Amino acid sequence: MQRAPATRVKSNSAPEQTRSRKWTRKRAFKSAFLILWGVIAAVIAAGSLYFWTKLEQANAMVPQLPSIIQETITGPSEILASDGSVLFRVAAEFREPVAYGDIPQHVIDATLAAEDKRFFSHDGVDSIAMMRVLWVTAASGRSTQGGSTITMQLAKRVFSGSEKTLERKVQDISLALMMERSMSKEQILGLYLNQVFYGNGAYGISAAADVYFGKSLKDLTIGEAALLSRLVRRPSQENPFRNPEIAKTNRDVVLGIMLEEKFITKAEYDKAIKEPIKLAKSAKVEVNRDKKFPFFVDYVLAELDKKYPDIDLARGGYRVETTLDPKIQTIVDAEIKNTINRYRRLRVTTAAFLVVDKSGRIVGMCGGGTTSATSSTWPRKDDVNRVRPSSRSSMRRDSKPVPSVRTAP
Numbered sequence: 001m002q003r004a005p006a007t008r009v010k011s012n013s014a015p016e017q018t019r020s021r022k023w024t025r026k027r028a029f030k031s032a033f034l035i036l037w038g039v040i041a042a043v044i045a046a047g048s049l050y051f052w053t054k055l056e057q058a059n060a061m062v063p064q065l066p067s068i069i070q071e072t073i074t075g076p077s078e079i080l081a082s083d084g085s086v087l088f089r090v091a092a093e094f095r096e097p098v099a100y101g102d103i104p105q106h107v108i109d110a111t112l113a114a115e116d117k118r119f120f121s122h123d124g125v126d127s128i129a130m131m132r133v134l135w136v137t138a139a140s141g142r143s144t145q146g147g148s149t150i151t152m153q154l155a156k157r158v159f160s161g162s163e164k165t166l167e168r169k170v171q172d173i174s175l176a177l178m179m180e181r182s183m184s185k186e187q188i189l190g191l192y193l194n195q196v197f198y199g200n201g202a203y204g205i206s207a208a209a210d211v212y213f214g215k216s217l218k219d220l221t222i223g224e225a226a227l228l229s230r231l232v233r234r235p236s237q238e239n240p241f242r243n244p245e246i247a248k249t250n251r252d253v254v255l256g257i258m259l260e261e262k263f264i265t266k267a268e269y270d271k272a273i274k275e276p277i278k279l280a281k282s283a284k285v286e287v288n289r290d291k292k293f294p295f296f297v298d299y300v301l302a303e304l305d306k307k308y309p310d311i312d313l314a315r316g317g318y319r320v321e322t323t324l325d326p327k328i329q330t331i332v333d334a335e336i337k338n339t340i341n342r343y344r345r346l347r348v349t350t351a352a353f354l355v356v357d358k359s360g361r362i363v364g365m366c367g368g369g370t371t372s373a374t375s376s377t378w379p380r381k382d383d384v385n386r387v388r389p390s391s392r393s394s395m396r397r398d399s400k401p402v403p404s405v406r407t408a409p
Contacts (some may be wrong), residue, residue, distance in 0.1 A: 076089045076090060076091030076316050076317075077089070077090050077091060077313040077314070077316050077317060077318040077319070077320070078318070078319055078320065079297055079300055079301075079320040079322060080319065080320065080321050080322060081322060081324045081325070081326045081329075082321075082322065082323050082324055082325055082326075082363070083325070083326060085292075085326055086292070087291065087292045087293055087296070087297050087300075087322070087324070088291045088292070088297045088301075090313055090314055090316070091314075091316035093201060093203050093316055094201045094202050094203065094207045094210075094211060095194075095203045095204055095207050096204060096206035096207045096210060096217075097194050097204065097206070098193075098194065098204070098205070098206040098217055099190070100186050100187070100189065100190030100193075102217070102218070103190070103193060103205065103217065104217065104218055104220065104225070106220075106222050106225050106263075106264070107193075107205060107217065107220060107225045107228075107229075108189065108193075109225075109258060109261075109263035109264070110222070110225040110226045110228070110229040110254055110258060110263075111150075111189075111192075111193065111205075111225075111229045112150075112261075112263070113226070113229065113254050113257040113258045113261060113263055114226070114229035114230045114232075114254045114257070115150055115153070115229065115232065116149045116150040117257065117261055119149065119150050119151075119185065119189070120185055122149060123177065123180050124149060124151040124152065124173075124176035124177045124178075124179060124180035125149060125152070125173055125176055125177065126149050148172065149176060150188065150189060150192050151176040151179055151180055151188050151192075152172045152173065152175075152176040153192065153196070153232075154176075154179070154188060154191055154192045154195065155171075155172045155175035155176050155179060156168075156172050157195055157196065158195070193205045194206075196232045197232065197235050198211070198212075198228060198231045198232060198235050198239070199231055199235030199236055199239040199241075200212070200235075200239060200241060205217060205228065208228050208231065209224070209228065210280075211280065212224075212227075212228065212239070212240060212241070212279055212280060213278070213279065213280055214280035214281070221272065221275060222255070222258075222264060222268055222271075222272040223251060223255065223271075223272035223273070223275040223277075224275075224277075226251045226252075226254040226255045226258065226272065227240065227247055227248070227250070227251035227254075227277065229254055230247075230250035230251065230253070230254050231247075231250075238250060240277060240279055241279065244277060244279075247277070248277060251277075252273060255269055255272050255273055256269075292326075293324065293326075293329050293333070293366070295365065295366045295367050296322075296324055296329065296362075296365045296366070299365065300320065300322060301313075304320065322362075323357070323361040323362055323363055324362065324363060324364070324365070325363040325364060328355055328363050328364040329363075329364045329365070329366070331364070332353045332355060332364040332365070332366045333366055335353060336351050336352075336353050336366050336367075339351045350367070351367070352366070352367040353365070353366050353367075
């Protein structure tokens with residue numbers, strides 16, 4: 001019996017499984033691709049919405065710029081007599097506001113060279129500078145500062161403060177864009193040159209010229225303007241009083257940029273680079289006005305230091321009201337002088353006079369000769385009625401009102 005030849009049936013399961021696996025991988029890849037693009041689209045949409053919200057907020061803030069700038073200015077601390085006249089004034093902020101038209105061109109050019117040489121060509125954000133910062137950050141692996149235009153710096157000073165966050169940077173950009181839409185370049189630059197801090201209590205370029213060189217703004221040389229323009233980056237560490245060598249190096253950098261940008265000629269550059277730095281004799285750390293009735297003022301200052309050690313009048317913004325009557329005090333001063341003169345032949349060189357009202361409050365007080373206002377022999381009356389920060393000072397420090405500090409019962 002002849003056997004039938006065996007036949008082999010080939011199975012199609014292996015190719016089908018291979019095709020199935022390929023199809024599954026393709027489907028997974030497509031799904032991942034779609035999810036990825038979905039995430040990217042969602043991030044872009046969220047980012048766009050966030051930035052649009054910031055732009056809207058900035059648009060609402062820009063009209064408030066004049067009042068906000070006024071609030072950032074800390075006025076002087078004052079000690080007042082009972083009639084409101086000023087007995088003493090002190091402030092850490094020295095300002096000499098100047099109109100844009102009165103700022104010399106070489107001072108403007110030095111500022112642009114140091115901080116924002118494309119200021120007159122960008123819309124508030126310098127894309128070239130921002131890309132450079134991102135490139136350096138990516139290459140170095142660490143965050144770097146820079147890229148802020150003059151408009152962004154003004155926005156930071158007026159609106160954002162010293163906070164260093166991504167949100168703050170986005171806010172600065174939004175504000176800069178909106179400021180450029182509603183203000184001219186000259187207005188922005190004028191505000192910047194009057195608001196920026198140059199160190200040693202100097203706010204604004206005119207005050208800086210006085211503090212560092214003892215000059216009016218119009219008398220600054222190109223070299224001096226270049227030196228001042230660079231101070232805004234590190235005003236406390238790199239000012240010429242503290243570190244003259246670094247200040248000179250920074251000046252020379254700015255002069256080089258001014259030459260490169262054709263702000264100055266080669267002859268002007270050569271003259272400025274060789275110019276010795278001649279500073280004012282001393283820095284103005286505080287702005288003081290002479291004391292009226294100094295004996296009483298010294299007494300009040302001593303009492304404030306004892307009762308309120310955390311209050312620093314030199315920061316500015318405080319108002320100290322006293323019970324002193326200037327008319328009575330004038331009589332007291334005259335009597336002290338007459339008494340010492342009358343009895344000088346008896347070797348009388350010291351006299352003291354204290355006048356209080358029915359409530360025991362000091363209305364006149366003086367010591368002559370060696371008598372000290374802080375002497376323990378003086379009664380501690382209610383000479384200081386109230387010590388309180390002014391509203392502008394409290395807004396600047398805490399962004400909320402600070403309650404009055406009363407010493408009267």
